[in-house]
Amino acid sequence: MRLAELSERSGVSTATIKYYLREGLLAPGRQINATTAEYDEEHLRRLRLVRAMIQVGRVPVATVREVLRHVDDDSLGRTIRLGAALWALPQVPEPDAEDEYVRAAHGETEQLLGALGWSNAQALVTISPAHRSLVVAVAALRRLGYDWSPELLMSYARLMHQAAVLDLDFMETHPSEAEKVEIAVLGAVLVEPMLQALHRLAQEEESARRYGFE
Known part of the structure; x- marks a missing residue:
């Protein structure tokens, strides 16, 4: 053309x-x-x-x-x-390694990955931007005094693993290696916001079911 x-x-x-x-x-x-x-x-x-x-x-x-x-x-x-x-996509900045909440979050996330049996993720903790984002979020929750338990975090992690399986199953339906990587990139750019929107809609639905509209 x-x-x-x-x-x-x-x-x-x-x-x-x-x-x-x-x-x-x-x-x-x-x-x-x-x-x-x-x-x-x-x-x-x-x-x-x-x-x-x-x-x-x-x-x-x-x-x-x-x-x-x-x-x-x-x-x-x-x-x-x-x-x-x-x-290579935009990522959160490196957290302050001297911050007590960041140090605690590092320990907590390492324990989480170990409990989940995610050995490959554990091997990437020093370089993975996703791990850095998790540490930053957990540290912020702890700093603000929210009791976000390790058990609750593990439940969310297991749900995310199910989403990851769906992601890669869909990716593998595309023929070339370049297309597979392109789909992963599109997932980060487009599907993650879609999942966030679905999460918020689900919260709205569950809130209405539990508490009505009063």
């Missing part, structure tokens, strides 16, 4: 597509002559991913470029490739 058709099918303007091409977010099309290139379904799929990350996920262009670099790195095994792509 030519640039105009790519624009029409994707809903992205030709000017924006040209910008993405200049920024290296899309691979160049197959050159037909000095002024015309041809694009295929791979370009359309990648364009939709880029657009979702930038427009919906509000991910900066430089970060999108870094994420896509890992998506396309077929020298990596699937787990490392997935991790590298997801870790």
Whole structure:
């Protein structure tokens, strides 16, 4: 397809597509002559991913470029490739290691991972942004005096494991390695907000069932 058709099918303007091409977010099309290139379904799929990350996920262009670099790195095994792509997304800053609540949260999360039998997650605690986010959240709850018990946290973790199984089962329905990693990235950018919305809707529903609307 030519640039105009790519624009029409994707809903992205030709000017924006040209910008993405200049920024290296899309691979160049197959050159037909000095002024015309041809694009295929791979370009359309990648364009939709880029657009979702930038427009919906509000991910900066430089970060999108870094994420896509890992998506396309077929020298990596699937787990490392997935991790590298997801870790390139915006993350929470490193917490203060001297903070007593942060130290306690580190110990608590390590105990949680051990109790769950998540040995692979335990191996990544020093580098995983997800683990850092968990520590920051647990430390904040403790600092604010909320009695969020380890048992309750474990119940939530088990629910999240069920969600992770669904995530990877869906990811594995896509044929290529690049598509699988793209689906994981879209999950972080789009599905996580969807799950958060479902969680809040479920809270509203349960609140209404228990307490009515008075």
